[in-house]
Amino acid sequence: MSQHVICADPALLLEPMLRARRFDELLIANAGEIRGHYHVSIGLESTAAALARLHRAGDTVTTTYRNHAHLAALGSDLAVMFAEVLGRDLGPQRGRAGSTHLIDPTVGVLHTSAMVSGGVPHALGLAFAGSRARPGSVAFCFFGDGAFGEGAVHESLNLAALWRLPVVFVCENNGLRHGDQANAFQSAASLVAIAEAHAVAGVAVDGRSPAAVYEAMERLTAEVRGSAGPRFLDDQAPQWEGNRTMFPHDATGRTAIEDATRTDGDSWHAHDDPVLAECRRLLSGGVPLDELMRVDARVSAIADEALSRARAAPVAPPEAALADVVAAP
């Protein structure tokens, strides 16, 4: 692993990861206020942080029902995100979207499909149109490993390669390997093999290592920006225990930055938590624990304030239900 290539700066990956982590932890801690379903991104923050650093103006992003980390890392207003999950009237979505459809057009997240594989074909059109308007721009296309069960992913990989579209396909793969198969639902040996069968070059990476994910995604994104055609990343991030239930639950407690100094025991925080893995990389790179604590305190305060602002917003009014269906005649 070539972790030492990238600098030991908490602003690079840790800060966007913490924005995502603290947002989701606050949601779970206040789940009683949420009427309806929601999905959290805990354990999947590595790709979100890489996205935040690699994303340029003019790029677009398609994500999934598990979108919180992508938006939080990209710098979306956490208050608007909280408000939407709470069904309040703060942002443009006005309680019509909920957790699963969060967007932020200011950072290129134009539409979030909550259907498995639903947004994948959109990335191709976004890449086609975006790169015509602004050469060098790319579409980042996130989806889970379950989406490989849908034809849309295979059709999209094929067409993106056929037309050499600038798409960075990122599979957030929280499925467990299953014997010789990529997962319990795929007969192929690996997801990279599937992508390469469609002539999309790809690489697998350990999603528990944010630096490794960043380096892999940086290289793939640079190739895509250089008109090499689409690329595929298999981000292998084991499922966080709190996501094994229908509704997320607090399986591992609030992340404590100081736990980065410990790797004893067999806890998730000791071995599988990408946030603490990044903290450990920074500590080994000479960044003092105090500085990491200060970054976390700042991000946590932003998240706390955002939740307060969301709670203070009015509930979405009934007239919002019939607004914005079609353009005014």
Place this chain on the structure above:
Amino acid sequence: VTVEMAYWEARARAVSRAIDADPSIIMVGGYFSAPFNPPDGLIERHSDRIVQPPISEMVQCGFGIGAAMAGLRPLVSLNTSSFMFYGWPQVANEAPNIRYLSGGLVTAPVVFHVLAGSRRFGGPQHEHEPQAMLQNVPGLRIFAPATPADVDGLVHAAFHGDDPVLLVDHLLLAHATGPVPEHPDSALGRADVMRRGRDVVIVAYSVMVQRALLAAELLAAAGIEASVLNLRTLAPLPVEDVLRIVRNHPAAVFVDEAHGPGSAASYLMARVLEAEATRRARLVCMGDAPAPFAEQLLDALVPTVERIAGECAALLGRQLGE
């Protein structure tokens, strides 16, 4: 200058004019231009904007949606309407929600073009009326031209609106002729009175308008004067125009090539009865079976000129003469 032309000529001219005039229009799948259109040079002039996807309707439709969100105006040409079923999630569950979910910040003005209805000899899998299903999807516009002037105006409207559009085209309209104005009539939600008569009004859209006009000729020969109302668009649906004309007639017949349940015709009849605009109304829809291959079987189901005329006469307690 208003000129007389065939439906297919008007369609080709409207699409060519739009693509020539607006560099943001792209065509995804070229069936709109070929083989139904003349070799008018459109593909050669705009080869960078006319792309041929593989037979992958899911990604063809989704690609169009993505490109539309990013500022282009894609015409997704799907040919036979049942092919759209293979991209259905994108048409029914992605495009129509984008404006709503973004509070109007993001739009997806993609145009899905299909040849719907019974082309004859297509059999059960090639003859469908998906407009009936999709009128249950808020957020989509559904345009169903019946005349050369309609297709001229509605192609123009589709490319100038900000919503996803299903353009319900019909193969059997290709050789219908009629006047086309110099400037496209792109009004939405307004029905056209195609013929005036005092006894009964026939409400229809797409190819059924052409059949209703022929049925009105048969009725006239029997001394029954029929009006024909062309809906032009199913979303928006011109309910007010329908109520107004129905109130001025003693009877109303709603003709739809779709199956009755969930059709535009049955919904309009419900609105008419709810408004007490008439008490004499009748549905003439496709019989409730898949479209059979053999001609005599198909004609037992699909609304034919003779069946439309016969139902009108029966509703009035009259019989068509020999």
